[in-house]
Amino acid sequence: PDVLDHLRAGEGRAGDGVGLATTPAAEFYDLVVIGGGPAGLGAAVYGASEGLRTVLVERSATGGQAGQSSRIENYLGFPDGVSGAQLTDRARRQAAKFGAEILTAREVTALEVNGAARVVRFSDGSAVAAHSVILATGVSYRQLDAPGCDDLTGCGVYYGSALTEAPACQGQDVYIVGGANSAGQAAMYLSRGAKSVTLLVRGESLTASMSHYLIQQIEESPNIRVRARTVVEEAHGDGRLERLTLRDVDTGETEQVDAQWMFVFIGAAPLTGWLDGTVLRDERGFILAGPDLSADGRPPAGWELDRPPYHLETSVPGVFVAGDARSESAKRVASAVGEGAMAVTRRPPGPRTGVPQRYAGAA
Template sequence: MSKPAILTVDDDPGVSRAIARDLRRRYGDRFRVLRAPSGEEALEALREVKLRGEPLAVMIADYRMPAMNGVQFLEAAMDLFPLARRVLLTAYADTGAAIDAINVVDVDHYLLKPWSPPEEKLYPVLDMLLELWEAAPDPGAAETRIVGHRWSAPSFAVREFLARNLVPYRWIAADEPEGTQLLEAAGVTAADVPLVITADGKVLLAPTETELAERVGLRTSPAADFYDVAVIGAGPAGLGAAVYAASEGLRTVLVERSATGGQAGQSSRIENYLGFPDGVSGAQLTERARRQAARFGTEILSATEVVALEAAGAGRVLRFGGGASIGAHTVVLATGVSYRRLTGANLDSFAGAGVFYGSASFEAAGCRGDDVYIVGGANSAAQAAVFFSRYASRVHLLVRGADLTRSTSHYLIQQIEAVPTIEVHPYMEVAAGDGESHLQQLTLRDNRTGELTTVDSSWLFVFIGAEPQTQWLDGVVARDGRGFVLTGPDLPQAGSRSARWPLVRAPYHLETSVPGVFAAGDVRAESVKRVASAVGEGAMAITLVHRYLEAQ
């Protein structure tokens, strides 16, 4: 197979030769470096690469080119090579346009001219992007196929699980000829979907997440009976804890109920995380963290739910939903929070069939040309609005308060104001949903006047509230009235009716009412709900784990 290609596009012959030279010097042994003098000729070259079935890793396009500028080229090239990494080459005067391009066409990075010395200004960027490209699943490899109905909640659940775990799959509608043939071959009917055919030809009918995880190569059973630290939840806090624990030689297991990344993993783009000036998608950030944790030796369990925590002498026991259990010297609770469910009439019946909790970004292509409604007034909802505006005819952002200023970052408010197809509706709530096989209408209520309005839409994405799923800790770990885990100085004092601190020494800052059990990230009471703070608390928890172990 031919080497993967790196394509550069620049109408200035001197710049074109210079960047091609620098790229060949560093990457020529592993990649073919192609160059084109215009966007049109570059697209023609990409069509030939596509026809030959050759891979493309990175595209670097100059912003200022006649006829077709760099942004327009990258947008067109995405249709041919959607997984290739995209870089915009620009002069200092055009950095504003470059930053806008990051949001418009999902550019991965922009580079300023000149990029000398390349060892400092070019190669580190390309090294990172090539690492991300090489880590992405190969779409040409054997793939998992899903046969289901477009508006089926079980079919959506399978697609969401695979998408969030970065498992490549191909969706086939049950009423398409290929879908009908696969159903017949499996000996089932369209009423039995979803049908999953794994890359090795195994057939699964309406599988559970655990069954699906096992068949697509995710680990669901622990390899050992006892660990130094067990981390529950693979969001930013859990991943941070796992990376620091394993890198420091602790036997570490990371247990995740659904998919790596948590809510952060569903974010279309995180732009205020330290060290990523051009932003990074939640999936990219958390996948890099997952690979980092695994490289240090963390054992990662997917689709595995912890249903009970018990203190057993100097150890702690975790019991799983399937009946298995493991022990650990210490535990880090990093289970995060879930989006609150809407209470409007009929909305529950459309979950996964028009009503989606979280971004469900893989549904974006299906929204093309439609009106999309998003509920929420914080960063997650704002990021989703910007993302879906690339596909939808119009995005309606429903905000319970007067505007976005109370809980949305300023940079996101500016982005929303710059997109003419995004409309913010203040004081608005969803009162009800209606439809036959899927959501087709929404009833909106003005919470000032009570006035009701009915609109046609099959797309409602919900980003409201933060509910910790900590019911399984009842009677074991002290929590506040909303279910968030209490730690350190916030723990109940002696005489309290709640679970209280049992030792003479004071609890460590992130320690729960059970010694040796720590909480980090959004699940912790009074925590700062930001990715950076969650990662920091995960790292801090491991420092306290060491202190706890040394004192035993």
């Protein structure tokens, strides 16, 4: 993180010294991909493999939330499972092999339309342009709104898998907040060494939000306990998490438990605020695309083309969305990769596509 902060601040432009490229090699590309999670990496692999001049821009490190997942067991082709870091690192190397540029520690702040070009502006004032842009910005973890959590974040309270903290949990009691797949995957991973793992779930059970295979694994794990209808009321500790106050949602009764480790997975918000006024989004900030833009049978406001938006195309022609940032997306690694590939699908040239005829659609 310190290296990335220095690079974002433009200190020395030492990206090559640490294996990170931060400066684009050109001013104009066929395709700019914004975001380095599974959707963005999928788009970069398929775009570059089709011969498109492709650049992927990521504000931190490639991998996104999937890159932090301890183990993904339902991704096609990996029957024994694979860690998110391994999967996304392979995808990054694959994109680079096909010739995609990967820019790290660059924050995108604006997207503009200039005739047939789509201009992507960075926080330092520089910019690149392209025929097409794919938005694969993903989501960020929601923060737990309970007293004490902010002060103890990084000191016993963690958001995401926090694999680097797993060895320190050996033989200790661990609490995980959340009931979706990311929470289940973390529970299974941490249960290998922890004395006990307790899943705190606001809902009635795990069935509404977690895959069946994970529920089965959790039920078969002797040191994993699920506490339904339970929320964290407060986190306590002097410089380090020491205790949690838990509240029963139905009865209102509270209980204090000893806790040194709490990992939080309570959903995520899209990283799309910088697109306000540029592309249409739903009430939660997720990007609308394709049929969702014309649910009433009419094209979106300002749409000037003779054709309707393509399946993953936003309200701006030539700008596409893939992965978790898309409204009503499946929030799964496989679907994100698939959408990244779909957004690059080469289409036959047609009249008034909004981009040069050589590159109808994202390609």
